[in-house]
Amino acid sequence: MAKTKINQDTEGQILNAAEKVFQKKGMDGARMQEIADEADINKAMLHYYYRSKQLLFEAVFANAFSLLAPQLNKIINDDSSVEEKIKNFTNNHISFIAKHPYLPNFIIQELNRNPKFFEQIQKNAGFPSLEKFKTQVAAEVEKGILKPIAGEQLFINIISLNIFPFVATPLIKGFLKLDDKGFKKLMEQRKTEVSEFIINSIKK
Structure with a gap:
């Protein structure tokens, strides 16, 4: 023991x-x-x-993802509106990546090197399920709450806008002339900016 x-x-x-x-x-x-x-x-x-360093990196990623996945799954599958889900998902997702900024580049690198890696991650308990989210988006489109959009496309939009600044951090810092402190402040603001941008683009 x-x-x-x-x-x-x-x-x-x-x-x-x-x-x-x-x-x-x-x-x-x-x-x-x-x-x-x-x-x-x-x-x-x-x-x-x-x-090996690769095995260690994968273990670090799996450990971090095991903390993130249940949070995101809970948000996606709760009983709140699509608008509230976008706000909560974006806030939690960006906050998490800000604490683990190496993850987006690692995922891209690893998927290119080893496509089966993600299949292993999908087997983890708490891996987010999008079925309820897609059904809910379709229902709100049908009710006229949202403009026509597929749940899959909406999810990709959210993920892309959340992740890209972390994948392209040096580029963004260079263009905007930001130091680490300025970049962190920008990412904090982005939690609201991304959700409002998406919500305004899909609400009728």
Whole structure:
């Protein structure tokens, strides 16, 4: 029992350390020795838990996604209106990415390298289901609350507007002449800007 607890504590320590290093250096720039130092363990122990940096990165992503997915699934499938869902989803999604800014680029990189990776993620408990959301969008279109739009297209619009600034952070910082503090402030404002933009574009 004690050994299991030690193993769990050490693994959690490694994942927290790896996330910090990945956030600072990215997947390519991070080194296993840096992660071991951050976790206050030796490199041999790090390799005992994770044989490669890729496996460690996937574990960090899976851990982060396991926290995000249930939140988003709950929002999408609650009994609120489509308008409220857009507001809540955008707020939660952008807040989460701001805390884990390496995730969007990792997802794109990993899907290009290993298309089956997402199939593994989909098997996780709490993975968001869009069926209720699509049905609700169709119903509100039918009632004349929303302009004609498919639930799938609406979801893609929301995801795209939320994620793109984090994928293109250096580009946006350069164009807008922003430092880290200015970018964070812009992303905080974006929680409202994105939801209002989408809602105004689909409401009758």
